[in-house]
Amino acid sequence: MAIRKVGVVGCGLMGSGIAQVCAAAGFATVVREVSPDVVEKGLKGIEKNLARLVEKGTLTEAQKGEIRGRLKGTTALEDFKDCDVVIEAITEQLPAKRELFAKLDSICGPAAIFASNTSSLTITEISTATKRPERFVGLHFFNPVPVMKLVEVVRTIATEPAVYDEMVDFGAKLGKTPVRAHDSTGFIVNRLLVPYLLDSIRALEEGVGSIEDIDNSMKLGCGHPMGPLTLLDFVGLDTTYYIANIMFEEFREKRFASPPLLKRMVLAGWNGRKAGRGFYDYSDPAKPKAMKF
Numbered sequence: 001m002a003i004r005k006v007g008v009v010g011c012g013l014m015g016s017g018i019a020q021v022c023a024a025a026g027f028a029t030v031v032r033e034v035s036p037d038v039v040e041k042g043l044k045g046i047e048k049n050l051a052r053l054v055e056k057g058t059l060t061e062a063q064k065g066e067i068r069g070r071l072k073g074t075t076a077l078e079d080f081k082d083c084d085v086v087i088e089a090i091t092e093q094l095p096a097k098r099e100l101f102a103k104l105d106s107i108c109g110p111a112a113i114f115a116s117n118t119s120s121l122t123i124t125e126i127s128t129a130t131k132r133p134e135r136f137v138g139l140h141f142f143n144p145v146p147v148m149k150l151v152e153v154v155r156t157i158a159t160e161p162a163v164y165d166e167m168v169d170f171g172a173k174l175g176k177t178p179v180r181a182h183d184s185t186g187f188i189v190n191r192l193l194v195p196y197l198l199d200s201i202r203a204l205e206e207g208v209g210s211i212e213d214i215d216n217s218m219k220l221g222c223g224h225p226m227g228p229l230t231l232l233d234f235v236g237l238d239t240t241y242y243i244a245n246i247m248f249e250e251f252r253e254k255r256f257a258s259p260p261l262l263k264r265m266v267l268a269g270w271n272g273r274k275a276g277r278g279f280y281d282y283s284d285p286a287k288p289k290a291m292k293f
């Protein structure tokens with residue numbers, strides 16, 4: 001099947017990035033949001049990103065115009081009726097995702113392939129809201145989408161092998177390195193990353209090292225671009241807590257269990273950089289200061 005037109009649902013942090021890379025890869029792209037002003041805001045964000053690439057010399061003004069010309073914003077799901085692929089990047093809530101895909105199932109042609117960008121939900125459970133679980137995959141992009149090179153392409157036990165191969169190929173056409181993963185909670189990256197982040201909190205709780213020393217150890221000893229506690233502040237402690245709980249629910253293994261300190265920080269609203277406070281205090285964002293617990 002030749003993929004010509006891509007639909008993206010949601011134009012927030014992830015959806016806007018996904019729509020941008022689809023249009024940049026040459027696909028006619030339609031992106032849907034809940035209201036005209038949110039569509040407008042999302043498209044403005046993409047335009048700003050493209051303008052930055054022109055300033056840096058990565059894109060020409062003409063290329064920027066072509067990419068923007070391939071992008072259309074809408075509030076109407078009916079505009080997805082001739083899409084070959086639909087990628088969903090709406091809020092991380094199962095009922096909302098299932099309701100959306102059930103509607104799309106009746107609007108889109110039978111050959112259209114559906115994909116969800118969910119980080120923590122089960123692709124199988126989302127796909128069964130449609131009559132096409134065999135044409136359903138996960139496409140898990142990373143933030144910021146235009147910059148991060150990876151896409152996890154996720155297959156369920158029902159995904160047709162030819163559909164799966166086509167989506168792996170599609171991921172490569174978007175300029176990403178696709179990796180193949182099963183529909184197991186957390187896929188590959190969070191399966192490995194979440195226990196590591198949780199262990200760094202346990203090390204802090206047990207007094208193995210201070211916040212700065214734990215972060216510096218992984219930066220300077222392992223060559224990581226940032227330490228785990230700084231990374232937790234970036235990702236958001238609430239987001240990590242939420243994913244850890246879902247993974248613990250699935251695997252029932254201690255390594256996925258939230259340490260008491262994480263739960264208390266989330267209860268206190270110390271959710272990391274976005275909250276101004278996490279493992280570091282961001283009163284002066286240029287000079288974060290390690291918290292004293």
Ligand SMILES: NC(=O)c1ccc[n+]([C@@H]2O[C@H](COP(=O)([O-])OP(=O)(O)OC[C@H]3O[C@@H](n4cnc5c(N)ncnc54)[C@H](O)[C@@H]3O)[C@@H](O)[C@H]2O)c1
Pocket residue numbers: 009010011012013014015032033034038088089090091092093096100117118119120140141142143
């Ligand atoms: N933030 C990340 O780092 C990250 C990374 C990988 C995957 N994800 C996943 O991507 C998805 C989106 O996350 P996000 O961070 O972009 O969230 P976000 O809150 O920035 O964006 C979600 C957008 O979806 C819109 N929306 C909600 N219901 C809709 C509907 N029915 N139709 C159209 N638009 C709708 C909202 O208005 C909002 O703009 C989630 O499933 C999340 O788990 C997030």
